[in-house]
Amino acid sequence: MIKPMAWLGGVLLIGAMSISMTSMALAHDVKTETLRIAHPFATPTPPGAVNGAAYLDITAVSGPVTLVGASSSASSNVELHDMQMDGDMMQMRHVDEIRVEAGETYTMRPGGGFHLMLIGLTEPLKEGERFPLTLTFAEQGDVDIEVWIQSAQDGSEAADGHHH
16 A cells, blocks of 8 residues: 555656656757857748748857857758848848857847848758757857757747756
8 A cells, every 4th residue: 555645755756757857858958168059949931931040049158159150951051140120121131150258148039139040941840840950169160959940939938948
């Protein structure tokens, strides 16, 4: 016979493990000595779309870091882009680098600011799938990450919840 307190403790332990595993499933990151990439995600694209966008958070841990490029097997090209309002028009432009100062975090989210433009998608980005992306930093070279395809809301919320 299972004692009531032992049963309750087991239920609480299982519940805590479920919450912990759910949190891990909602966010992921990559750390090096100089930087942290938190929860890279891309938004799903409609069938036939030729371009997509990916977002991530870059934290400069021990000194400034400068993202100077990216590549992925999911597209023929990846460009660093900035999107800003210019009067009544949203303007998107290619940038050569994204610099993050020591101790700071740059947060990329859908709707404006920096993002990674996936040009010439090899196939539509489907929610729930993942793809590899290589980030190139001036200070340390390449960092390989995995990008999760999520809705703008789910990806943003998971990334926002991943800052410790």
